[in-house]
Every structure is written in structure tokens, then in C-alpha cells.
Amino acid sequence: MPGRIGILGGTFDPFHLGHLALARAARTALQLDEVRIVPSNVPPHRAAPGASSYHRFAMAALGIAGEPGLVLDDIEMALDGPSFTTTTLARLHDKGFSPSQIFFIVGADAFAEIATWRDYPQVLDAANFVVIARPGLTASSLAERLPELNSRMSSHLAPPTHPAHPAHLAHPAILLMDLETPDVAGTRIRQRASSGASLDGMVPPLVAAHITAHHLYESSESRSASGRSAAHELHEQESI
DSSP: OOSSEEEEEEOOTTOOHHHHHHHHHHHHHHTOSEEEEEEOSSOSSSOOOSSOHHHHHHHHHHHTTTOTTEEEOOTTTTOSSOOOHHHHHHHHHHTTOOGGGEEEEEEHHHHTTGGGSTTTTGGGGSSEEEEEOBTTBOSTTHHHHOGGGGGGEEOOOOOTTSTTSGGGSSSOOEEEEOOOOOOOOHHHHHHHHHTTOOOTTTSOHHHHHHHHHTTTTOOHHHHHHHHHHHHHHHHHHHHO
16 A cells, blocks of 8 residues: 555546646655545535536546556545545544545645535645646735634645655645646636637546547537537548
């Protein structure tokens, strides 16, 4: 069993280059043995996803294909209810992982709302939280926005063998990482996909191909146009 694992959970509707950058950055900076990508079945803080859990799981798998140290984890997919972080971390503890071994990766925008999460503040004792900057919000700015958590925050990324590394601390830490990540948002991707626009530079190529092949996020007008185009192409082939 890996010694130190990263956990990147999310709706992944769809999985995009911003998610990939978060996973890569955390694995490299913290020298994690692996980062597990954990798609949620029912997201607790968002509206119903545009794509089914089947398609979101598939897109996450395609998005990390060939990426060293990134693996897909279905720990939340079998849950009927909302996928709460506290529940997922408890299940990892049941599998034998201690809080000091787990590094929960989250964007600064999501962590800014940590007080609304279930079992806050106890959930912060269940793992190290790796907070990575997102466009428009640095991780370091959270020290001012969340003063009650200052004593747990650190921007010092010690190597795993150093006594100051989170794995050797008595209590899990909140690690702030101001790294640049792509300015990509699922809402914008879905909007572009609905009109049939290119998703280059927003999602991994295999994810873009999956979205196109299964007509995900297409509006009814776009889907009708696509159907008419396909029918016309078939007619042209039959006429040859």
C-alpha cells in the first residue's frame, strides 16, 4: 500500500486540464506515491451534473490515461447519497491509511468555503489539506480570509524525510501552494460543448473525443443540427 497518497475529488463534469494540473502539481511538490482521482456520484454542494456518473467516471479515466502516478478510485461511485469528504476520508482510514498519509487536494476557491463542509472543523483532522491557487485567488490569501485556521497553515513544503514534513507532524496540516494552474472552468467547457465549439486547450484530447462521440452537453438545437448533418452525410454516401 502506498505510503503517501493524494486525493483529488470532484464532480469532473467534465474532467479538464485544471484538474490535471492540480494533481500533477501536488504529486511533484509533495513527492506523493500516487494521486487518486475520485469522481463523486452525487455532489453535495452543487446542482446535478450535466453528465451521468458513468460518463464523468469515464472522462476522469481518459483524462489521466498515461499519466504516471495518477490512478482512478471508485470509492464514491457506489454511494447512493451525497459524496461528503468526511465520509470518503473515514473510508480511507478503514482501509488502513492514517491522516498523516493522506493529502486531500483542493483548489483555493473550494477551500475558502471549508466552514460549510460537513463535520467542519473535525474534517481537518482526517487528512492533510493541500490548497492550490486557482485563477483569481491565491492560496496564501486564505490566511487572511480564514484567520481561525492560521495556526494550521504552512507554505513550507519540506521533503518527506524532513521532520517538518506533514507526515511527521502530530496533527495534519493545511499546505498552501501558490502555483499557476490553467484558467479553466467546467461551466465554460459545457457552454462551448453545447454549441459544438472546440475544446482545445481546455480538456485532455481523449476527454474532448468522448464528449463529442457521446454528444455530451449539447443543446437540443445543436443535437438536431448534428443529426441532420449525419443524415445528410449518410444520404450522400448512399447516392455514390
